[in-house]
Amino acid sequence: MTTIAIIGASGYAGATLAKLIATDDSLTLGGLYVSEASADAGTPLSVLYPEMLGLVDQPLQGLSAEALQQLCQNHQGVCLATEHQVSATLVPTLLEAGLSVFDLSGGHRFKDAAIYPEFYGFEHPHPEHLLQAEYGLVDWYPHTLNKSKLIAVPGCYPTASLLALKPLQQAGLLSESAMPVINAVSGVSGAGRKAQLNTHFCQVSLTPYGVLGHRHQPEIETYLGHPVVFTPHLGNFKRGILATIVCQLKAGITDSEIAEAYAVYQGNAGVKLLPQGSWPKVDDVAGSGRCLLAWKFDAGKQTLVVASAIDNLMKGAASQALDCINIHFGHEVYS
Numbered sequence: 001m002t003t004i005a006i007i008g009a010s011g012y013a014g015a016t017l018a019k020l021i022a023t024d025d026s027l028t029l030g031g032l033y034v035s036e037a038s039a040d041a042g043t044p045l046s047v048l049y050p051e052m053l054g055l056v057d058q059p060l061q062g063l064s065a066e067a068l069q070q071l072c073q074n075h076q077g078v079c080l081a082t083e084h085q086v087s088a089t090l091v092p093t094l095l096e097a098g099l100s101v102f103d104l105s106g107g108h109r110f111k112d113a114a115i116y117p118e119f120y121g122f123e124h125p126h127p128e129h130l131l132q133a134e135y136g137l138v139d140w141y142p143h144t145l146n147k148s149k150l151i152a153v154p155g156c157y158p159t160a161s162l163l164a165l166k167p168l169q170q171a172g173l174l175s176e177s178a179m180p181v182i183n184a185v186s187g188v189s190g191a192g193r194k195a196q197l198n199t200h201f202c203q204v205s206l207t208p209y210g211v212l213g214h215r216h217q218p219e220i221e222t223y224l225g226h227p228v229v230f231t232p233h234l235g236n237f238k239r240g241i242l243a244t245i246v247c248q249l250k251a252g253i254t255d256s257e258i259a260e261a262y263a264v265y266q267g268n269a270g271v272k273l274l275p276q277g278s279w280p281k282v283d284d285v286a287g288s289g290r291c292l293l294a295w296k297f298d299a300g301k302q303t304l305v306v307a308s309a310i311d312n313l314m315k316g317a318a319s320q321a322l323d324c325i326n327i328h329f330g331h332e333v334y335s
């Protein structure tokens, strides 16, 4: 059995992951950590999330220097469900102790350290570790996940967008002179558990944000290998992401070439194509580790619309992290 700790376990992504690890036959859920001064230190996770009563009753521990030392001695892997800068600061100690690190934040998704001051608002404290991180988009890069002890779990919007666009890019169907336009709506849990006025459920009304400057734009472009226009929106529902993407394809492309490109997902339990004429809904993926895709093509305009739905806390965070852990340690993956 492989024992996994979670730092940031009281947050939405960390708690979702704790539940998945606790019910995974190949893994043992180890220590659950919050910040040293957290008001939740000492509280069982199941008190914060009663759905986990009897399943995850261990208390959250404040991450003191002593707790960090014990974490390093007692676990094979650790998940960082913490804010980007916190993850970037913790990684060197965890790697030096020999642990495998699964970072759910954006702290290690780029090789180019210059992205951090521009899109994340801080200088990366350990750019040397960026070069060793592998990007954990499990449906596309499963074979690199045992090549490094540092796995950068993708962001939620990039997961939804890349799963929709990579088949087209790989098959060479995207027009080189046009950018896919991604409009994506996320539920409020995407913003985390901590209260903030602009993500207060009663204040939220469907609106774009981060226009032409969201940090997921460079992440999508990096792993697609093609520029895009990405506009996230916040919607007044709890969980799920729906990305609706409009792309220009090269002249002469046909429906059957598009179908062939998406056949890359045949037999993949984690990504499913809906029958032509059906479109994914966020409620159809809430609580699931799957991505649902659907597309329609106008051959006259060479325009493709593809829609992609995931649960931001599952495929967009915790279930993708769980798949990364199991692939990394050579266990069976159940999507």
Ligand SMILES: NC(=O)C1=CN([C@@H]2O[C@H](COP(=O)(O)OP(=O)(O)OC[C@H]3O[C@@H](n4cnc5c(N)ncnc54)[C@H](OP(=O)(O)O)[C@@H]3O)[C@@H](O)[C@H]2O)C=CC1
Pocket (backbone or CB within 6 Å): 007, 008, 009, 010, 011, 012, 013, 014, 033, 034, 035, 036, 038, 039, 040, 063, 080, 081, 082, 083, 084, 086, 104, 105, 106, 154, 155, 156, 189, 190, 191, 192, 193, 194, 312, 313, 316, 317
């Ligand atoms: N929510 C989502 O849909 C997704 C989130 N992510 C990423 O996952 C990470 C976590 O997100 P989310 O769960 O939403 O965030 P939350 O705000 O819900 O949770 C953050 C967690 O980190 C803990 N924490 C804060 N500071 C520290 C610290 N210094 N040391 C240890 N623990 C700390 C918090 O507890 P406390 O403050 O009490 O210490 C809490 O447990 C972020 O990087 C986010 O960008 C990725 C994909 C999707």
Ligand SMILES: CC(=O)N[C@@H](CCC(=O)OP(=O)(O)O)C(=O)O
Pocket (backbone or CB within 6 Å): 104, 105, 106, 154, 155, 156, 157, 186, 187, 188, 189, 190, 191, 192, 232, 234, 316
């Ligand atoms: C609705 C909402 O606020 N969503 C978050 C994205 C959550 C996510 O995927 O986070 P990371 O890339 O940061 O890990 C945002 O736009 O910042």
